[in-house]
Amino acid sequence: MTCSVRRMIAILVVSIGAFSSASVALAQDLADAPRKVSNQPVTTRTRTLPPRTITKIKTVEVRIPTLFVSARSKADIWIKPVSSAVVKAAECEGKPRQPLPAIGSDEPPSGTVPENENYFISEALRPGCYRVVAALDGYKTDEKLVRIGTSELKGVSLDLEPILYKVVITTNVEAGDVRYAPVEASKDPKTGEQKYRQVGLPRLVYIKNKSASLPELRGGTYGFDVNGGVEYEPYNGVVTVPGGDNKETIELPVTLNYLLSTATFSSLTSDQWNLTPNSNIGKGVLAVKGPGVAIPHLEIYRHYKDFEIVSDVRMINGMAASFVVHASGDKENYYLITLTGPNAAEPYRFSGFLVKNGVPQRLQSVSISHLKETIRPNKDFLVKITVKDNNIDVQVNEAGKYVPLGRVVDPNRNFPIGAPGVAGGKDEQTQFGSFLVCSPQCPK
Secondary structure (H helix, E strand, O other): OOOEEEEEEEEEEEEEEEEEOOOOOOOOOOOHHHOOOOOOOOOOOOOOOOOEEEEEEEEEEEEEEEEEEOOOOOOOOEEEEEOOOOHHHHHHOOOOOOOOOOOOOOOOOOEEEEEEEEEEEEEEOOOOOEEEEEOOOOOOOEEEEEEEOOOOEEEEOOOOOOOEEEEEEEOOOOEEEEEEEEEEEEEOOOOOEEEEEEOOOOOEEEEEEEEEEEEOOOOOEEEEEOOOOEEEEEEEEEEOOOOOOOOOEEEEOOOOOOOOOOOOOOOOOOHEEOOOOOOOOOOEEEEOOOOOEEEEOHHHOOOOOOOEEEEEEEOOOOEEEEEEEEEEOOOOHHHHHHHHOOOOOHHHOEEEEEEOOEEEEEEEEEEOHHOOOOOOOOOEEEEEEEEOOOEEEEEEEEEEEEEEEEEEEEEOOOOOOOOEEEEEEOOOOEEEEEEEEEEEOOOO
């Protein structure tokens, strides 16, 4: 037979203040009062009343033995007896030494910490070993073992640490910054469009080596913008943590679009080019052998719109000299400009191609046999390519004067922006002694 002891326990004492002091004039003893003349000043004495404090005591009736559990407001509390077969009596104190079975999702809690409170008082318990667990959405579950004896009020404190996540943003820029803040989603009542409103203070982290980390994020939705400098279009996005896989670290790739290249490019050093497999640069000469496309290495030289190429060229084996315009970074999409020599399958032709996903489509082809002496093998000649909107004009310098070869026009404007470069074909050997790119035009 189990008996319980009722006990009144004071758990809260509140001081609610004291009366303020006041000045009080005291009446004079009339029997001892001297006579006063009419011009004698009247004096008064003051006395300050001592402060008084009123206290209120909140009491809770509990049945002994019981547990007093300290935890966060609204946390669910499970109090489960543990047999000596699972936990030895000497080990029933503090953190479990070995993992205990998870509490089933269908197993209701023993109770919940009231809102705006930080404690939970259990019902009367039998003496023994208990497993006390606290859980709250957004926090790591905590648990402890506690042994409670007969007629004992036992306290246990559970620390619910917030679950924190990290978002790692990888991008295509070496440096910059990322600004982020908590946001709240809503739908536009007229259009149904999803919109976000900032609901917390923004924070700033910096991009280093193409990466930035957003640390210590509570579960929720965050808006962010990535800034890579004036050359790049800012990127705005939204990320929700945790993701579908519940991982504490989320990898988020972001690619910034380069706005427009305007800088002049004139380098002929190998570190400034993405070369073809059989190409090389030495002594200020770019030598292209065999098939492939070579474009500038740096991003700032890969996004020209209206520009001009002036290049000194030599056909080593009389096959062809080829240039690319508005090339993509993967070198699969671009315009190809080709001048063929006497040993090509189609000798002395100026041709323009649209190359899409690596497949060429001819847009223009005209004879340039009248330039046999100018573009003969192992002779340097100067080529000028002017790009404006969807028009590509090609000229060759003959005896100090530029002679137009023709115009290549893409009516569909497939590639409005991209990188300049050079190209090679099968069995072709070409040297470029200079390669100058200017926007919108090179000096005359």
